[in-house]
Amino acid sequence: MIWNPAAERMTAAARAALQWDRLRVTLAWAAEHVPFYAERLRGGRTLGSLAELASLPFTRKSDLREHYPFGLFAVARGELARLHASSGTKGKPTVVGYTAGDLDVWREVMARVLVAAGARAGDTLHNAFGYGLFTGGLGFHEGAERVGLCVVPVSGGNTARQMLLLTDLRPAGLCATPSFALHIAETFVEQGDDPRALGLRYGLYGAEPWTEGLRAALERAFGCPAYDVYGLSEIIGPGVAGECEARRGLHLADDHFLPEIIDPVTGAVRPPGTEGELVLTTLSKRALPLIRYRTADITTLDDTPCVCGRTSARIARVKGRADDMLIVRGVNLYPSEVENTLLGVEEVVPHYQLVVDRTSTLARLEVQVEPAPAVIERCGGFDATHPTLSALRQRIRERLAHAIGLTAEVTVVAPRTLPRSEGKAVRVIEQPIRPR
Numbered sequence: 426m427i428w429n430p431a432a433e434r435m436t437a438a439a440r441a442a443l444q445w446d447r448l449r450v451t452l453a454w455a456a457e458h459v460p461f462y463a464e465r466l467r468g469g470r471t472l473g474s475l476a477e478l479a480s481l482p483f484t485r486k487s488d489l490r491e492h493y494p495f496g497l498f499a500v501a502r503g504e505l506a507r508l509h510a511s512s513g514t515k516g517k518p519t520v521v522g523y524t525a526g527d528l529d530v531w532r533e534v535m536a537r538v539l540v541a542a543g544a545r546a547g548d549t550l551h552n553a554f555g556y557g558l559f560t561g562g563l564g565f566h567e568g569a570e571r572v573g574l575c576v577v578p579v580s581g582g583n584t585a586r587q588m589l590l591l592t593d594l595r596p597a598g599l600c601a602t603p604s605f606a607l608h609i610a611e612t613f614v615e616q617g618d619d620p621r622a623l624g625l626r627y628g629l630y631g632a633e634p635w636t637e638g639l640r641a642a643l644e645r646a647f648g649c650p651a652y653d654v655y656g657l658s659e660i661i662g663p664g665v666a667g668e669c670e671a672r673r674g675l676h677l678a679d680d681h682f683l684p685e686i687i688d689p690v691t692g693a694v695r696p697p698g699t700e701g702e703l704v705l706t707t708l709s710k711r712a713l714p715l716i717r718y719r720t721a722d723i724t725t726l727d728d729t730p731c732v733c734g735r736t737s738a739r740i741a742r743v744k745g746r747a748d749d750m751l752i753v754r755g756v757n758l759y760p761s762e763v764e765n766t767l768l769g770v771e772e773v774v775p776h777y778q779l780v781v782d783r784t785s786t787l788a789r790l791e792v793q794v795e796p797a798p799a800v801i802e803r804c805g806g807f808d809a810t811h812p813t814l815s816a817l818r819q820r821i822r823e824r825l826a827h828a829i830g831l832t833a834e835v836t837v838v839a840p841r842t843l844p845r846s847e848g849k850a851v852r853v854i855e856q857p858i859r860p861r
């Protein structure tokens with residue numbers, strides 16, 4: 426089922442025409458109402474086509490930070506209907522704003538994502554995304570209400586309460602960060618319960634990069650398909666893109682957000698099918714229009730037709746953030762690549778931590794894993810020096826060397842010592858700590 430066939434199945438020509446119309450309106454709106462854009466777009470010749478968008482300068486997260494809190498807003502305070510903010514890892518948060526119309530667009534794109542994943546009016550949805558300044562909770566909530574779902578606004582954290590409500594309220598769908606969902610499933614199993622007995626029909630996961638390996642683990646655990654959802658608060662929140670039943674890329678709401686893929690170093694536009702950094706231009710937002718916003722997310726754009734009938738462009742699962750890329754002894758690597766390898770090893774649980782030690786001249790990558798309960802049982806308890814664990818360490822080291830081209834130290838730590846996430850997982854520790 427398609428939520429909005431008129432928008433999601435329009436022809437390529439109709440889509441391009443709509444994008445072009447909306448882009449011109451957005452550029453004029455931004456130049457007229459935001460001094461930052463008036464300055465940047467001034468003197469710039471009028472665009473003659475969509476392709477000429479590439480001639481305009483990028484907008485970066487630092488621009489939002491430097492104009493904190495309202496400097497890039499295009500409407501008066503009185504016209505705002507909602508503010509959200511991202512956590513400020515560098516001090517001040519990033520504040521984003523919505524008019525009532527912007528909130529409507531958000532509900533619309535989020536409704537498309539939910540329906541594409543199999544949500545239907547009358548379903549109950551267990552929403553374990555955090556409510557509050559973070560856009561995850563309310564974004565899913567309002568999109569779900571638009572579709573006609575009954576939402577359980579559990580929010581993040583408190584695993585025991587999540588489990589109780591999942592068991593007793595019998596929702597059709599679960600949405601959460603993938604790492605938290607896995608933690609919930611794992612806790613069910615530890616308590617002797619089978620999370621497949623919950624009878625979930627679908628899970629929607631996002632807000633952190635994850636992998637096909639983690640998808641397989643979640644689908645095995647809950648016995649239902651796991652869908653990838655993408656979004657970022659600067660652009661609107663969750664709902665920018667989401668998977669259909671084909672699960673071959675995430676359909677991007679490109680009638681509202683115009684995508685480009687660029688070389689993260691040179692900024693040059695790359696053709697469809699090439700990996701690079703996703704850049705988005707909002708086409709319908711009024712409160713906070715963003716032109717060529719650098720998402721820092723590494724992905725690929727696919728504009729070939731999808732079997733589901735939707736005609737929108739798709740992005741590949743986000744591989745990581747440009748600024749999360751680790752360079753260890755000259756090798757470029759995303760934490761997701763290590764995760765993919767680890768999730769293929771049955772003898773470890775799907776939690777891990779990477780420690781990058783740069784305190785000596787030669788950087789060192791340590792991968793910390795936990796053995797699966799069955800392995801501990803076979804060893805007669807946890808003993809890091811047990812030959813079984815030594816062999817496991819060696820096997821993981823070889824697999825990693827093959828997959829990422831880097832020799833990592835593998836440490837098998839005691840069960841349940843790696844941190845479990847009740848929100849976004851922190852997978853990488855750098856020593857000395859790198860400022861972000």
Ligand SMILES: [Zn+2]
Nearest residue numbers: 669671731733
């Ligand atoms: Zn599709």
